[in-house]
Amino acid sequence: MVKKWLVVLLVAVVSVGILGLFVAGSFAGTKNELEIFSWWTGGGEEEGLNALIKLFHQLYPDVKVINATVAGGAGTNAKAVLKTRMLGGNPPDSFQVHAGMELIDTYVIPGMMRPITKYMKEWGAYNKFPKAILDMCSYKRNVYSVPVNVHRGNVVFYNKKIAAEIGMTKPPKTWKEFIKYLKLAKKHGYIGLALGDKNKWTALHLFEDIMLGKLGPKKYNGLWKNKVSFNDPAIKAALETMKEVLPYINTDHSAMTWQDATRLVFSGKALANVMGDWAEGYLKTLGWKPGKQFGWFAVPETSNAFMVVSDTFGLPKKAPHPKNALRWLKLLASVKAQDVFNPIKGSIPARLDADKSKYDVYLRWSMHDFATVALCPSIIHGSAAPEGFVTALNDVINRFVTKKNVAQAMKGILQDAEDNGYLVK
Amino acid sequence: MNQFDYRKLWLYMLLVGFAVFYLMPVYVLLATGLKSLKDVSVSTMWLLPTHPSFEGFEGAVKKLGPNLKNSFMLVIPATLISAFLGSINGYVFSKVRFKGDNVVFALILFGMFIPYQSILFPLIRFLQWVGLYNTIGGLILTHVVYGIPITTLIFRNYYMEVPDELVEAAHIDGAGLFGVYWRVLMPLSIPAFVVVVIWQFTNIWNEFLFAVTVTSSPVKQPITVALVNLAGSQVVQWNMQMAGALLTALPPLLIYIFLGKYFIRGLLAGSVKG
């Protein structure tokens, strides 16, 4: 009697485990599948990704595509899950990753990725991308991922009606000039610059744009190659400028997300918003037409630079279906795929030979600049520096927005840079 | 008599006042969920939608449907196994006893207080090692194990109230350990089972941290993760989010509405003593 019950109990506990083992086993990489991992789960991004998958399906109808997405926090949740999977030796076949250190420092240097230079050349795609972009995806002269799209980080979007009212008839070239307009906007009862830093990163987004302007693209890029010191007076100047701008932001910035901030421009409460050009896509979903209700210009003092935020896909060494993964990457590297994905997503293709007629007036402007001005890696979007540096800098800037203490922030920046082996002398 | 009515009036005013406070967030959820994306804004949150739209609900149902099934596949077995394990453990720790059982029980109990962040990484590596990572089975196992302390506690306290004589009598009648459990304690434990079921059901249903880290592919994720996934990385559709939040909250809410009085009764019966 007792024994019988004991057996029943043990079976109940253990069976769950065994059941799970079978389920896990049946999913092991024996089938003809392709698992793609990304954080494209909403709005145009999701539609764009689905369009790509459809395209893939037309080419390889017998491959089952598993679209693994994890959303939230501009990809932070997805990145956490991805790292866990990589750590457990359980990677997807291909995954979304920002070009730059997010790829190189986190995955390439530890030796988890396979180089794809050979294939890029085979597909005839190698020389179709700007060199600066491929450099961001490369380590020791080997390319490790295919850039799919490019967003520009250093853009100001503004409400044309308010701009007309305060007399901002042409884009300000310098911060001094721009602050003059912010002041005017405030006088007219508007918020000068909308900011939504509930999730912190937007404040650093603003700061890196100011910093890029003060340093200039050449010195800015030099920071990450250990050619320019973080002790450069331009960084202190950037903090000073940011301090001058802060009085013109909305008081409730820390309760807002970037969407809320962009909405302040849309609802006629704020003159302008410094944001990546996903804000353009958002304004369009709200019903505005680029050039009609809203205008844009490069962040003052940065018109000679393009802050790059680029999504790329790479090939993990332990990918369960490497053949399908390569087919996927080959597709992504093609003009066709880039022109299918980007107009829907609201970004520009990383390839320079795309069909311009498929893009709206804003994106054509961005494409023009992308092909002509200096390309710079974004800090906050993971391209310029390791994630540890970014998180710490985020904290420094977050504190600075409240305390407005330049010396304290400068000390924090230098300490963070030193921790990560950058020049500080 | 008159004074008595004043007292009642006061009581009702207080009750209604509290009720307004408790229902305020639900109002916001409903009002936002029924707006179209274009009308959603923090500045109009107190207003009912001028043109009610089911756009948000339609989208949420479409997107969350498959994950709703996952959640049920997770919650039902996990809750039942938890309750069963808890009751058998509770029985042993209250009526059977063994040497050092108090210390062992205290050590088990401490497990319910730990911050789950402190075990997250090793947990995932363990599940990967045994091949349960990214499966609902893995999530069930996780929830069952971390549910052991609370369910054991509830049943142990409950069985403490059962007179030892009852158990002794059954023994004299020749019942073994499981016989006593099956014939004497099980039939008495319905209130404790109700409390445990409510507790585990809502906790597991609402849990996010394990869900998002243990199941990584969307076809296996429970609804809470899918709910957060409704937020695109760049454009958050608030109306769909709020509608989705309401949908997600529905099953545990129904459990509370239908079993809530048993919950209090269960507490009264001493199942969660205190």
Next chain:
Amino acid sequence: MRRNRGVGLLVVLPSIVAIAIFVYGFISWTVRVSLSNYNSFSSLLRGVYRFVGLRNYYRIFSDWRFQTDLWNTLFFTLFFILGTIAVGIVLALLIDSRIRGVKVFQNIFLFPMALAFVVTGTTWGWIFNPGDFPKDPMGVNLLFKQLGLSHLQWGWYTTTGHIGPFNIALIPIIIAAVWQLSGYAMAMYLAGLRGIPNSIIEAAKVDGATPWQLFWKVKFPLLKPITLSAMIILGHISLKIFDLVYAMTGSGPNNVTDVPAVYMFELTFRANRYALGSSISIIMLVMVAVVVIPYLFYSMRQQKEVRL
């Protein structure tokens, strides 16, 4: 019953083994990481373990953000427990009056417990969003304006104001947390109130006790064990609070609403500083243990039951 002891041990053995691995085994792993150099993804991956002693703990305690977190946890815990218990008692007394329709209210007060913190956090974040007040208020501030109470408007969780080390931006989060858990406190007290024998109440009434005296002199002392267990339960929830803060406010300006769990999450999953993150989670564990372990031992000695 003695003959059953061996079997009894066998029956609980699976649970004991599971807890030994999932709780104590995993915690040891985390302790080990917290004493290591695993402060980047590649070092964790390569797994070349270097023991660095308490260096991570030293660094985290000298970190201004973590110091803010500790103060925030202290004040949050204090006011959250006080608020939840006070509201819980009031609600229990109201429900215990047994006037008509009270069941409906009981369910209303209990339902927040059924909601996920992620859901309620987002919603309360909207409600306490201050807006660009006084000109363009939102949320509760907007309500104040519409009710003609504009002078009550303030920055809620966006304010960087503080009274000593207490960041007043925590108040809205405390309100939300009280909202979510006071129903549970109510249920506990209600169970307690109904467990008080009528004879005691009647005796006090015969002695001429006013309702006020009846509560403070008779009922409240009898409810002491409930208050103690409520404090333990609420205390451990607040020491490790995460979802609510994360969904509602994040860290806030200058970390005015930051808590250790949020910082731990950022360090581990964003910055790849696994060793630092692990040391925070171990510090959190110690804080919880300091509260819970003496209570567990006390309960085990005092009575057969652990009241929770």
